[in-house]
Amino acid sequence: MHWVLQASFLSEPGRSALIAALERFGISYSVHKVVPKEGDLIPEPELKHKNVICFGSYSLRPAVLRNQWSPGLFDVLDQDFETQREHWGAHMLNFDSVVSSVRDAAFTTESMFVRPVNDSKYFSGRIFTAQEFGAWQRSICQPEADRRTSLAPQTRIQLAPLVTIHAEYRFWIVKNEIITQSLYRLGGKATPAREVDEKFASFVNERIRQWTPHETFVIDVCDTPGGIKIVEVNTLNCSASYAADVQRLVLALEQAYSQ
Structure with a gap:
Protein backbone atom coordinates (compact mmCIF):
# COMPACT_ATOMS: atom_id res chain seq x y z
CA MET A 1 0.00 0.00 0.00
CA HIS A 2 0.88 3.66 -0.18
CA TRP A 3 0.63 5.35 3.23
CA VAL A 4 -0.70 8.92 3.37
CA LEU A 5 0.37 10.56 6.64
CA GLN A 6 -0.94 13.84 8.04
CA ALA A 7 1.95 16.15 8.91
CA SER A 8 0.59 17.34 12.28
CA PHE A 9 -0.10 13.72 13.23
CA LEU A 10 3.62 12.93 13.12
CA SER A 11 4.38 15.16 16.10
CA GLU A 12 2.59 12.75 18.45
CA PRO A 13 4.54 10.18 20.50
CA GLY A 14 5.21 6.93 18.65
CA ARG A 15 5.01 8.40 15.16
CA SER A 16 8.77 8.18 14.64
CA ALA A 17 8.36 4.41 15.04
CA LEU A 18 5.78 4.44 12.22
CA ILE A 19 8.13 6.25 9.84
CA ALA A 20 10.99 3.97 10.85
CA ALA A 21 8.93 0.86 10.12
CA LEU A 22 7.80 2.13 6.71
CA GLU A 23 11.36 2.98 5.73
CA ARG A 24 12.79 -0.25 7.13
CA PHE A 25 10.55 -2.33 4.87
CA GLY A 26 10.65 0.00 1.86
CA ILE A 27 6.94 0.85 2.06
CA SER A 28 5.83 3.86 0.03
CA TYR A 29 4.56 6.87 2.03
CA SER A 30 4.04 10.61 1.73
CA VAL A 31 3.38 13.40 4.24
CA HIS A 32 0.72 16.08 3.73
CA LYS A 33 -0.95 18.99 5.41
CA VAL A 34 -4.75 18.66 5.53
CA VAL A 35 -7.14 21.55 4.93
CA PRO A 36 -9.83 21.36 7.67
CA LYS A 37 -13.38 20.38 6.59
CA GLU A 38 -12.56 20.25 2.86
CA GLY A 39 -9.93 17.59 3.45
CA ASP A 40 -7.69 18.83 0.62
CA LEU A 41 -4.13 17.55 0.89
CA ILE A 42 -1.10 19.80 0.49
CA PRO A 43 0.62 18.74 -1.68
CA GLU A 44 -1.90 16.54 -3.50
CA PRO A 45 -0.45 13.01 -3.80
CA GLU A 46 0.31 11.70 -7.29
CA LEU A 47 -0.51 8.00 -7.11
CA LYS A 48 -0.87 5.30 -9.75
CA HIS A 49 -3.28 3.16 -7.72
CA LYS A 50 -5.97 3.47 -5.04
CA ASN A 51 -4.54 0.96 -2.56
CA VAL A 52 -3.91 3.66 0.04
CA ILE A 53 -4.09 3.75 3.82
CA CYS A 54 -4.22 7.03 5.77
CA PHE A 55 -2.98 7.92 9.23
CA GLY A 56 -3.94 11.21 10.83
CA SER A 57 -7.06 13.02 11.97
CA TYR A 58 -10.69 12.66 10.95
CA SER A 59 -10.17 15.55 8.51
CA LEU A 60 -8.74 12.93 6.10
CA ARG A 61 -12.21 11.43 5.52
CA PRO A 62 -13.12 13.73 2.57
CA ALA A 63 -9.86 12.91 0.76
CA VAL A 64 -10.45 9.18 1.23
CA LEU A 65 -13.99 9.42 -0.18
CA ARG A 66 -13.03 11.76 -3.02
CA ASN A 67 -10.16 9.57 -4.17
CA GLN A 68 -11.89 6.24 -3.47
CA TRP A 69 -8.88 4.95 -1.61
CA SER A 70 -8.98 1.44 -0.18
CA PRO A 71 -8.76 0.69 2.68
CA GLY A 72 -8.36 4.44 3.37
CA LEU A 73 -9.83 4.74 6.88
CA PHE A 74 -11.36 1.96 8.98
CA ASP A 75 -14.23 4.23 9.93
CA VAL A 76 -16.34 3.36 13.00
CA LEU A 77 -18.28 6.64 13.06
CA ASP A 78 -21.63 4.92 12.46
CA GLN A 79 -21.10 2.38 15.23
CA ASP A 80 -21.92 4.76 18.05
CA PHE A 81 -22.27 4.18 21.79
CA GLU A 82 -25.89 3.10 21.58
CA THR A 83 -25.05 0.47 18.96
CA GLN A 84 -22.14 -0.76 21.07
CA ARG A 85 -24.36 -0.93 24.14
CA GLU A 86 -26.90 -3.04 22.26
CA HIS A 87 -24.21 -5.66 21.61
CA TRP A 88 -21.86 -5.44 24.60
CA GLY A 89 -24.36 -4.40 27.27
CA ALA A 90 -23.03 -4.26 30.83
CA HIS A 91 -19.50 -5.04 29.62
CA MET A 92 -19.30 -1.32 28.79
CA LEU A 93 -17.94 1.05 31.42
CA ASN A 94 -20.69 3.61 30.82
CA PHE A 95 -23.50 1.13 30.21
CA PRO A 161 -21.96 8.69 36.60
CA LEU A 162 -18.32 8.58 37.67
CA VAL A 163 -16.59 5.21 38.06
CA THR A 164 -13.23 4.50 39.72
CA ILE A 165 -10.70 3.38 37.09
CA HIS A 166 -7.47 1.69 38.17
CA ALA A 167 -5.81 1.38 34.75
CA GLU A 168 -6.61 1.78 31.03
CA TYR A 169 -5.37 -0.27 28.09
CA ARG A 170 -5.60 -0.03 24.29
CA PHE A 171 -5.73 -3.01 21.89
CA TRP A 172 -5.21 -2.78 18.12
CA ILE A 173 -7.44 -5.20 16.19
CA VAL A 174 -6.71 -6.09 12.55
CA LYS A 175 -9.04 -8.53 10.76
CA ASN A 176 -10.59 -9.42 14.12
CA GLU A 177 -7.28 -10.35 15.75
CA ILE A 178 -5.30 -8.57 18.46
CA ILE A 179 -2.04 -7.38 16.90
CA THR A 180 -0.54 -5.27 19.69
CA GLN A 181 -1.54 -3.58 22.93
CA SER A 182 -0.47 -0.93 25.42
CA LEU A 183 -1.16 0.23 28.93
CA TYR A 184 -1.71 3.97 28.63
CA ARG A 185 -2.95 5.19 32.02
CA LEU A 186 -2.32 3.87 35.52
CA GLY A 187 -3.90 5.44 38.58
CA GLY A 188 -5.01 8.41 36.46
CA LYS A 189 -1.47 9.12 35.19
CA ALA A 190 -0.10 8.59 31.67
CA THR A 191 2.01 5.42 31.92
CA PRO A 192 2.62 3.86 28.48
CA ALA A 193 3.86 0.26 28.66
CA ARG A 194 3.61 -2.66 26.22
CA GLU A 195 3.35 -5.41 28.86
CA VAL A 196 -0.33 -6.12 29.57
CA ASP A 197 -1.80 -8.85 31.80
CA GLU A 198 -3.25 -11.69 29.74
CA LYS A 199 -6.65 -11.34 31.44
CA PHE A 200 -7.25 -8.09 29.52
CA ALA A 201 -6.44 -9.72 26.17
CA SER A 202 -8.77 -12.60 27.07
CA PHE A 203 -11.55 -10.12 27.82
CA VAL A 204 -11.01 -8.34 24.50
CA ASN A 205 -11.00 -11.61 22.56
CA GLU A 206 -14.30 -12.59 24.18
CA ARG A 207 -15.87 -9.26 23.24
CA ILE A 208 -14.69 -9.30 19.60
CA ARG A 209 -16.03 -12.85 19.22
CA GLN A 210 -19.33 -11.47 20.49
CA TRP A 211 -19.46 -8.47 18.09
CA THR A 212 -17.19 -5.90 16.43
CA PRO A 213 -17.86 -2.42 15.03
CA HIS A 214 -15.38 -3.15 12.21
CA GLU A 215 -12.88 -5.87 11.43
CA THR A 216 -10.06 -3.37 12.09
CA PHE A 217 -10.23 -0.84 14.94
CA VAL A 218 -8.88 -0.02 18.39
CA ILE A 219 -10.65 -0.86 21.62
CA ASP A 220 -9.88 0.67 25.02
CA VAL A 221 -10.63 -1.30 28.16
CA CYS A 222 -10.12 -0.55 31.83
CA ASP A 223 -9.77 -2.21 35.21
CA THR A 224 -12.44 -1.13 37.72
CA PRO A 225 -13.73 -2.32 41.11
CA GLY A 226 -16.51 -4.02 39.11
CA GLY A 227 -14.10 -5.87 36.81
CA ILE A 228 -12.80 -5.23 33.29
CA LYS A 229 -14.95 -2.90 31.20
CA ILE A 230 -14.92 -1.45 27.66
CA VAL A 231 -14.16 2.27 27.67
CA GLU A 232 -14.70 2.96 23.95
CA VAL A 233 -13.73 2.00 20.40
CA ASN A 234 -11.96 4.26 17.93
CA THR A 235 -10.87 4.45 14.31
CA LEU A 236 -7.44 2.80 14.18
CA ASN A 237 -6.01 5.30 11.68
CA CYS A 238 -6.66 8.22 14.05
CA SER A 239 -5.61 6.70 17.38
CA ALA A 240 -2.55 7.39 19.53
CA SER A 241 0.12 4.67 19.56
CA TYR A 242 1.24 4.82 23.21
CA ALA A 243 3.64 1.87 23.66
CA ALA A 244 2.21 -0.33 20.89
CA ASP A 245 4.49 -2.45 18.71
CA VAL A 246 4.11 -0.16 15.70
CA GLN A 247 6.27 -2.30 13.42
CA ARG A 248 4.07 -5.32 14.11
CA LEU A 249 0.99 -3.21 13.38
CA VAL A 250 2.40 -1.91 10.08
CA LEU A 251 3.22 -5.44 8.89
CA ALA A 252 -0.20 -6.74 9.92
CA LEU A 253 -1.95 -3.96 7.99
CA GLU A 254 0.23 -4.53 4.94
CA GLN A 255 -0.46 -8.25 4.98
CA ALA A 256 -4.20 -7.73 5.44
CA TYR A 257 -4.86 -4.91 2.98
CA SER A 258 -2.14 -4.75 0.31
CA GLN A 259 -3.63 -5.50 -3.10
Whole structure:
Protein backbone atom coordinates (compact mmCIF):
# COMPACT_ATOMS: atom_id res chain seq x y z
CA MET A 1 0.00 0.00 0.00
CA HIS A 2 0.88 3.66 -0.18
CA TRP A 3 0.63 5.35 3.23
CA VAL A 4 -0.70 8.92 3.37
CA LEU A 5 0.37 10.56 6.64
CA GLN A 6 -0.94 13.84 8.04
CA ALA A 7 1.95 16.15 8.91
CA SER A 8 0.59 17.34 12.28
CA PHE A 9 -0.10 13.72 13.23
CA LEU A 10 3.62 12.93 13.12
CA SER A 11 4.38 15.16 16.10
CA GLU A 12 2.59 12.75 18.45
CA PRO A 13 4.54 10.18 20.50
CA GLY A 14 5.21 6.93 18.65
CA ARG A 15 5.01 8.40 15.16
CA SER A 16 8.77 8.18 14.64
CA ALA A 17 8.36 4.41 15.04
CA LEU A 18 5.78 4.44 12.22
CA ILE A 19 8.13 6.25 9.84
CA ALA A 20 10.99 3.97 10.85
CA ALA A 21 8.93 0.86 10.12
CA LEU A 22 7.80 2.13 6.71
CA GLU A 23 11.36 2.98 5.73
CA ARG A 24 12.79 -0.25 7.13
CA PHE A 25 10.55 -2.33 4.87
CA GLY A 26 10.65 0.00 1.86
CA ILE A 27 6.94 0.85 2.06
CA SER A 28 5.83 3.86 0.03
CA TYR A 29 4.56 6.87 2.03
CA SER A 30 4.04 10.61 1.73
CA VAL A 31 3.38 13.40 4.24
CA HIS A 32 0.72 16.08 3.73
CA LYS A 33 -0.95 18.99 5.41
CA VAL A 34 -4.75 18.66 5.53
CA VAL A 35 -7.14 21.55 4.93
CA PRO A 36 -9.83 21.36 7.67
CA LYS A 37 -13.38 20.38 6.59
CA GLU A 38 -12.56 20.25 2.86
CA GLY A 39 -9.93 17.59 3.45
CA ASP A 40 -7.69 18.83 0.62
CA LEU A 41 -4.13 17.55 0.89
CA ILE A 42 -1.10 19.80 0.49
CA PRO A 43 0.62 18.74 -1.68
CA GLU A 44 -1.90 16.54 -3.50
CA PRO A 45 -0.45 13.01 -3.80
CA GLU A 46 0.31 11.70 -7.29
CA LEU A 47 -0.51 8.00 -7.11
CA LYS A 48 -0.87 5.30 -9.75
CA HIS A 49 -3.28 3.16 -7.72
CA LYS A 50 -5.97 3.47 -5.04
CA ASN A 51 -4.54 0.96 -2.56
CA VAL A 52 -3.91 3.66 0.04
CA ILE A 53 -4.09 3.75 3.82
CA CYS A 54 -4.22 7.03 5.77
CA PHE A 55 -2.98 7.92 9.23
CA GLY A 56 -3.94 11.21 10.83
CA SER A 57 -7.06 13.02 11.97
CA TYR A 58 -10.69 12.66 10.95
CA SER A 59 -10.17 15.55 8.51
CA LEU A 60 -8.74 12.93 6.10
CA ARG A 61 -12.21 11.43 5.52
CA PRO A 62 -13.12 13.73 2.57
CA ALA A 63 -9.86 12.91 0.76
CA VAL A 64 -10.45 9.18 1.23
CA LEU A 65 -13.99 9.42 -0.18
CA ARG A 66 -13.03 11.76 -3.02
CA ASN A 67 -10.16 9.57 -4.17
CA GLN A 68 -11.89 6.24 -3.47
CA TRP A 69 -8.88 4.95 -1.61
CA SER A 70 -8.98 1.44 -0.18
CA PRO A 71 -8.76 0.69 2.68
CA GLY A 72 -8.36 4.44 3.37
CA LEU A 73 -9.83 4.74 6.88
CA PHE A 74 -11.36 1.96 8.98
CA ASP A 75 -14.23 4.23 9.93
CA VAL A 76 -16.34 3.36 13.00
CA LEU A 77 -18.28 6.64 13.06
CA ASP A 78 -21.63 4.92 12.46
CA GLN A 79 -21.10 2.38 15.23
CA ASP A 80 -21.92 4.76 18.05
CA PHE A 81 -22.27 4.18 21.79
CA GLU A 82 -25.89 3.10 21.58
CA THR A 83 -25.05 0.47 18.96
CA GLN A 84 -22.14 -0.76 21.07
CA ARG A 85 -24.36 -0.93 24.14
CA GLU A 86 -26.90 -3.04 22.26
CA HIS A 87 -24.21 -5.66 21.61
CA TRP A 88 -21.86 -5.44 24.60
CA GLY A 89 -24.36 -4.40 27.27
CA ALA A 90 -23.03 -4.26 30.83
CA HIS A 91 -19.50 -5.04 29.62
CA MET A 92 -19.30 -1.32 28.79
CA LEU A 93 -17.94 1.05 31.42
CA ASN A 94 -20.69 3.61 30.82
CA PHE A 95 -23.50 1.13 30.21
CA ASP A 96 -25.84 3.24 32.36
CA SER A 97 -25.20 6.45 30.42
CA VAL A 98 -28.09 8.73 29.54
CA VAL A 99 -28.04 9.76 25.86
CA SER A 100 -29.28 13.24 25.00
CA SER A 101 -28.67 16.22 22.75
CA VAL A 102 -26.40 18.95 24.11
CA ARG A 103 -29.46 21.23 24.33
CA ASP A 104 -31.56 18.80 26.41
CA ALA A 105 -28.84 17.30 28.61
CA ALA A 106 -29.24 17.59 32.37
CA PHE A 107 -26.98 16.49 35.22
CA THR A 108 -28.31 14.12 37.88
CA THR A 109 -25.23 14.37 40.14
CA GLU A 110 -22.72 17.09 40.92
CA SER A 111 -20.12 15.63 38.54
CA MET A 112 -20.54 13.41 35.46
CA PHE A 113 -18.52 12.06 32.55
CA VAL A 114 -19.61 13.51 29.18
CA ARG A 115 -18.59 12.51 25.64
CA PRO A 116 -20.06 12.30 22.11
CA VAL A 117 -22.02 9.12 21.42
CA ASN A 118 -19.94 8.37 18.32
CA ASP A 119 -16.28 8.42 17.33
CA SER A 120 -16.58 11.97 16.01
CA LYS A 121 -14.08 13.84 18.20
CA TYR A 122 -16.46 16.82 18.30
CA PHE A 123 -14.90 17.20 21.74
CA SER A 124 -12.85 15.00 24.06
CA GLY A 125 -14.80 13.11 26.69
CA ARG A 126 -14.14 14.42 30.18
CA ILE A 127 -15.52 14.96 33.65
CA PHE A 128 -17.65 18.08 34.16
CA THR A 129 -19.08 19.57 37.31
CA ALA A 130 -22.71 20.65 36.94
CA GLN A 131 -21.61 24.29 36.90
CA GLU A 132 -18.94 23.70 34.26
CA PHE A 133 -21.34 21.76 32.09
CA GLY A 134 -23.99 24.46 32.33
CA ALA A 135 -21.53 27.10 31.12
CA TRP A 136 -20.29 24.83 28.30
CA GLN A 137 -23.86 23.97 27.29
CA ARG A 138 -24.86 27.65 27.12
CA SER A 139 -21.79 28.48 25.03
CA ILE A 140 -22.91 25.94 22.41
CA CYS A 141 -26.65 26.63 22.48
CA GLN A 142 -26.71 30.43 22.45
CA PRO A 143 -27.75 31.85 19.02
CA GLU A 144 -24.46 33.64 18.49
CA ALA A 145 -22.34 30.56 19.30
CA ASP A 146 -19.18 30.00 17.24
CA ARG A 147 -19.98 27.43 14.52
CA ARG A 148 -16.45 26.84 13.28
CA THR A 149 -16.73 23.27 14.61
CA SER A 150 -19.39 20.61 14.01
CA LEU A 151 -20.46 20.72 17.65
CA ALA A 152 -24.04 22.03 17.83
CA PRO A 153 -27.07 22.06 20.17
CA GLN A 154 -28.43 18.92 18.51
CA THR A 155 -25.16 16.96 18.82
CA ARG A 156 -25.88 13.72 20.68
CA ILE A 157 -23.86 13.11 23.82
CA GLN A 158 -23.82 10.61 26.67
CA LEU A 159 -23.73 11.47 30.36
CA ALA A 160 -22.52 8.88 32.84
CA PRO A 161 -21.96 8.69 36.60
CA LEU A 162 -18.32 8.58 37.67
CA VAL A 163 -16.59 5.21 38.06
CA THR A 164 -13.23 4.50 39.72
CA ILE A 165 -10.70 3.38 37.09
CA HIS A 166 -7.47 1.69 38.17
CA ALA A 167 -5.81 1.38 34.75
CA GLU A 168 -6.61 1.78 31.03
CA TYR A 169 -5.37 -0.27 28.09
CA ARG A 170 -5.60 -0.03 24.29
CA PHE A 171 -5.73 -3.01 21.89
CA TRP A 172 -5.21 -2.78 18.12
CA ILE A 173 -7.44 -5.20 16.19
CA VAL A 174 -6.71 -6.09 12.55
CA LYS A 175 -9.04 -8.53 10.76
CA ASN A 176 -10.59 -9.42 14.12
CA GLU A 177 -7.28 -10.35 15.75
CA ILE A 178 -5.30 -8.57 18.46
CA ILE A 179 -2.04 -7.38 16.90
CA THR A 180 -0.54 -5.27 19.69
CA GLN A 181 -1.54 -3.58 22.93
CA SER A 182 -0.47 -0.93 25.42
CA LEU A 183 -1.16 0.23 28.93
CA TYR A 184 -1.71 3.97 28.63
CA ARG A 185 -2.95 5.19 32.02
CA LEU A 186 -2.32 3.87 35.52
CA GLY A 187 -3.90 5.44 38.58
CA GLY A 188 -5.01 8.41 36.46
CA LYS A 189 -1.47 9.12 35.19
CA ALA A 190 -0.10 8.59 31.67
CA THR A 191 2.01 5.42 31.92
CA PRO A 192 2.62 3.86 28.48
CA ALA A 193 3.86 0.26 28.66
CA ARG A 194 3.61 -2.66 26.22
CA GLU A 195 3.35 -5.41 28.86
CA VAL A 196 -0.33 -6.12 29.57
CA ASP A 197 -1.80 -8.85 31.80
CA GLU A 198 -3.25 -11.69 29.74
CA LYS A 199 -6.65 -11.34 31.44
CA PHE A 200 -7.25 -8.09 29.52
CA ALA A 201 -6.44 -9.72 26.17
CA SER A 202 -8.77 -12.60 27.07
CA PHE A 203 -11.55 -10.12 27.82
CA VAL A 204 -11.01 -8.34 24.50
CA ASN A 205 -11.00 -11.61 22.56
CA GLU A 206 -14.30 -12.59 24.18
CA ARG A 207 -15.87 -9.26 23.24
CA ILE A 208 -14.69 -9.30 19.60
CA ARG A 209 -16.03 -12.85 19.22
CA GLN A 210 -19.33 -11.47 20.49
CA TRP A 211 -19.46 -8.47 18.09
CA THR A 212 -17.19 -5.90 16.43
CA PRO A 213 -17.86 -2.42 15.03
CA HIS A 214 -15.38 -3.15 12.21
CA GLU A 215 -12.88 -5.87 11.43
CA THR A 216 -10.06 -3.37 12.09
CA PHE A 217 -10.23 -0.84 14.94
CA VAL A 218 -8.88 -0.02 18.39
CA ILE A 219 -10.65 -0.86 21.62
CA ASP A 220 -9.88 0.67 25.02
CA VAL A 221 -10.63 -1.30 28.16
CA CYS A 222 -10.12 -0.55 31.83
CA ASP A 223 -9.77 -2.21 35.21
CA THR A 224 -12.44 -1.13 37.72
CA PRO A 225 -13.73 -2.32 41.11
CA GLY A 226 -16.51 -4.02 39.11
CA GLY A 227 -14.10 -5.87 36.81
CA ILE A 228 -12.80 -5.23 33.29
CA LYS A 229 -14.95 -2.90 31.20
CA ILE A 230 -14.92 -1.45 27.66
CA VAL A 231 -14.16 2.27 27.67
CA GLU A 232 -14.70 2.96 23.95
CA VAL A 233 -13.73 2.00 20.40
CA ASN A 234 -11.96 4.26 17.93
CA THR A 235 -10.87 4.45 14.31
CA LEU A 236 -7.44 2.80 14.18
CA ASN A 237 -6.01 5.30 11.68
CA CYS A 238 -6.66 8.22 14.05
CA SER A 239 -5.61 6.70 17.38
CA ALA A 240 -2.55 7.39 19.53
CA SER A 241 0.12 4.67 19.56
CA TYR A 242 1.24 4.82 23.21
CA ALA A 243 3.64 1.87 23.66
CA ALA A 244 2.21 -0.33 20.89
CA ASP A 245 4.49 -2.45 18.71
CA VAL A 246 4.11 -0.16 15.70
CA GLN A 247 6.27 -2.30 13.42
CA ARG A 248 4.07 -5.32 14.11
CA LEU A 249 0.99 -3.21 13.38
CA VAL A 250 2.40 -1.91 10.08
CA LEU A 251 3.22 -5.44 8.89
CA ALA A 252 -0.20 -6.74 9.92
CA LEU A 253 -1.95 -3.96 7.99
CA GLU A 254 0.23 -4.53 4.94
CA GLN A 255 -0.46 -8.25 4.98
CA ALA A 256 -4.20 -7.73 5.44
CA TYR A 257 -4.86 -4.91 2.98
CA SER A 258 -2.14 -4.75 0.31
CA GLN A 259 -3.63 -5.50 -3.10
